[in-house]
Amino acid sequence: MDTAQNKMWNKNFNLVIIGQIISLFGSAMLRFALSLYVMDITGREDIFAGLFAISNIPILLSPLGGAIADRFNRRNLMVIFDFSSSFVVFIFILLLAQNGHSILLIGVVMVLLSVISAMYTPTVTASIPQLVEESSLAGANGIVQAVQALSYVVAPVCAGILYGIMSVQALIAVSGAAFFLSAVMEIFIRIPFVKRQSEGAMLKTIGRDMKEGFVFVAKQPFILKAMLIAALINFILTPLFVVGGPIILRMTMKSTDTIYGIGMGIIQFANILGALLIG
Template sequence: MQDLNKMNSCFNKNFNLIVLGQIVSILGSSLLRFGLSTYILDTTGRADIFAALYAISSIPLLFSPIGGAIADRFNRKNLMVIFDFISSVIIFTFICLLSTLNNSIILIGVIMVLLSIISSMYQPTVQASIPLIANEKDLEQANGIVNGISSLSSMFAPVLGGLLYGLIGIKMLLIVSCIAFFLSAVMEMFIHIPFNKRKVNGSIVSTIVSDMKEGFSYVIKQSYISKAMILAASLNLFLTPFLLVGIQYILRITMHSSNNMYGIGIGIIEFSSVLGALSIGLFAKK
């Protein structure tokens, strides 16, 4: 009973390790995204190529429902370790190929797609793990902390990335990201997340498809959730591309911002997400 109470505490060892792993993993991912976007803009100077790569790398986010179904069927701790380790291996391979292949833009596109697929699987796994290690009364606070960590990492990564990009270059920035993913995988090995294996009816593929259908059916029936999804999709369709593509092009190409000022500019934009995450705890109860 004592162990169960400890597990249900919001700020126990398992929750702290997930938060720490999130900091390292998301910081590495954000540094990588900033470094690659800056490299593409500096190399090509063209917004259309940058936008095309961003669009292509965003397509795998449609795999998120599959990631949620997989998280419900497999050990979530093992999934997080595997995802971070694979990300580290992909970046290491990219570093090795970067100096041998002539057309690095195509290679960057492939790498961004692969990492985006993993990210679409990784985030649902983390989010689904929080209710298992946090007390129900602390669930809103725990989710707010996890989302806040994500936003804070995304905010500080451009500032840090701008400094590192100018000092050590793209290759060393890739090495830092590779190490970050590897360290995150190592830390996640020490997390204990309760796992009750659910019965599988038929093959694992048919079971996951059935779970996805059940999930979509539930979402459609819940008016609040479906409306929230439509609102989020609309914002991401019309507003996010301008922020992620248009403003970065204006800062880097039109205004010829330095590495530091470019990173600070992107970091200020990300700060709005931090304010939103921090305000959840204040407004949710009202």
């Protein structure tokens, strides 16, 4: 192992990666279990697709998450986000036991967790440059992205197997425990934090930061064109895989929980393979 790798694998970076693995794995398992649960109790493709669409709207808050990460202690933000996810999940379990099959409740929970996730991911990404030296930054960012990609491959397979042998409440509880464990681990992370000078109220300052980010992107033709192309591809192709795939596997082909999990894992694995081929 060379010097750059030795400098990259320090205690704080290791804790961030382990916490990210646990948190993302729990989140991916939960989304998978809820989507499977909705299809099983309703048998309707339109409800499943509608819930998926609504739960993905908060991803538009990612720029806000990045702006917040620039103004507050990133370790504290990660801890707050994971504890919040854990709290939402355990309250969800209690309400699910009382209200039974509530599609509205499932939708609200999926939206709340999506909001938290939209804030969590930019915070983790923004913390990496403070944890490793510049010479190791490319490798460290690659590991963060690999963890995110692998969680979407392994989690559906594991969730599909567990969904077939335990109740959905138990599977949701496992995800909540994962969020809680991740938050506890992140308490021990030390990320350097220098409070930036703010001009005026914090909300106005964060709004100004977001505006500066959008202006910077707008002035970079290559970045702007790449974003527009990616948005167009996602608009056309992503629904086929993330909505059409589950419907075809579960409702048309009547696959078992395990086969469904493996099928969704293979679809996500294709994303990793594509990235490797481009590299």
